[in-house]
Amino acid sequence: MFNYKNIMGLTSALALSMAVMPMSAYADQAGIDRASERLASYSEKPVFTAPGEPFDIRACAEGRKMLSMPNSSANPFLKGIINRMKAVGDEIGLEVVEWENQGQPSQWVQGFDFAIRDKFDVINLISGISPDTVEPQVKAATDAGVKVMTSHFYDPSFEPHPLLSSTLPIGFNEIGKILANWVTVNTDGKAKIALIVSREVPPTIPLVDGIETELAENCPDCEIVSEINVGVSEWGTKIQSSLQTVLQANPEIDVVIPIYDSMSQFVVPALRLTGKLGEVKVATFNGTPFVLDFIQQGSVSMNIGESLDWIAYATIDGHMRDLCGLAVPDKLNVPFYIFDENNAADAGTPAQFDTGYGDAYITGFRELWGLN
Incomplete structure (x- = not known):
């Protein structure tokens, strides 16, 4: 028997389902559109922003020594940064030495002992060694007049260890x-x-x-x-x-x-x-x-x-500002840039540490440091 109420109920349910499904699809697309919009700036070639006032970096760095200690020397990313810091250091008179290690805390302790004994000016804990792990050594180095700094380690939301002289965080x-x-x-x-x-x-x-x-x-x-x-x-x-x-x-x-x-x-x-x-x-x-x-x-x-060469310049800039009593940037001055199948070849074939990002940072830092 024909039941008008049942038909009306079925029609209402169908209409409701048709209304809900498009709204759900719309919400999903809105999220994708939002994500796409937030990615846009990271697909543009990075630009240089000065991290502070100009200064004579040679006058600051001449005759100084920095021990750079990665969490492990087996990490090619950190190895590349340190090698570039050595090259920048050679130009400005700063001796940069890597403390080679295999990621063992006992080896990090030995690195601190070496820096204190050989009268280094700076210990750079780069991207991975928490100062909490080596707190007694940080205190011993600080007491001996060695400035302990971190780079590419803290997120801006972190509270840096109080014994550190300074830190250069990035946006993890x-x-x-x-x-x-x-x-x-x-x-x-x-x-x-x-x-x-x-x-x-x-x-x-x-x-x-x-x-x-x-x-x-x-x-x-x-x-x-x-x-x-x-x-x-x-x-x-x-x-x-x-x-x-x-x-x-x-x-x-x-x-x-x-x-x-x-x-x-x-x-x-x-x-x-x-x-x-x-x-x-x-x-x-x-x-x-x-x-x-x-x-x-x-x-x-x-x-x-991130350009490893750009990181090297920015790290030395921040650490030398600290060493010479200048204001230290509140972050590592290195932008992020997305590589994919459309632009990966811009980094070279084979890819290079400092290719594909443009060279605005080189001109920018050299002018900032009075090298041009």
Whole structure:
């Protein structure tokens, strides 16, 4: 028997479902559009912004010594920065020495002893060694007249260790947001992600927070399927095998985010051995040349680059300002720039540490320092 009320109820339900679905699709597209808009500035060639007033850097640096201590000398990103700092130091009269180590705290302690014994002026803890880990050594160096500084380590949200003379932070949270927005745009808001981190390194925390908060806002259908946490000293032995296991257990994963790009040397073999190379997108951060080569080869999809040469100039600028009693910049004066298949060749073939970003920073720093 014909039931008018049932038909009306069915019609109302259908109308309601039709109304809800377009709104949901609209919300998803709004998130993708927001993510795309936030990425735009990172696809433009970086510009130089002076981090402070001009000063005579040669007068400040002449005859001084700086010991630069990475969290591990096996990290090619940090090795590249230090090598560029050595070259800049040669021009201004600053001796830059790397404390070679394999990521062991006992080796960091030995580095402090060496710097104190050999009367260095500055110890530069670059990108990874927490001053909390070596607090007695920081105090001993400070008491001996050696200024201990960090670079490329703290997020601006961090409170620096009180014994540090100064610090040059970078926006790790900002980096996380860039990664999240790129993934959102390049998977149509549907990413299934394997995230590779080193949580013992303090900057990892704000970086991952940036990924998670930005995905929550712009990509609610994106999912971090698995987080793989590997200590820095174990990258070479654990990343590849751990990722292979995760990919085999979760075939829906279509994006891998190794948050520091030197991890990629172990990610690419895992993708190759699981048959996922070129199928799974890889998005990462740092701009290390061999990873930019991976982009050109189709093994990595995107890298948030920082010119290692630019980092070297900016680090020496900030540390010499501290050494000479000048105001220290509140951050490392280095912009982020997205490399992908469209512009990775701009970094050179093979890629170089300081290619693809333009040379505005070289002219800018040289004029700032009175070298031109």
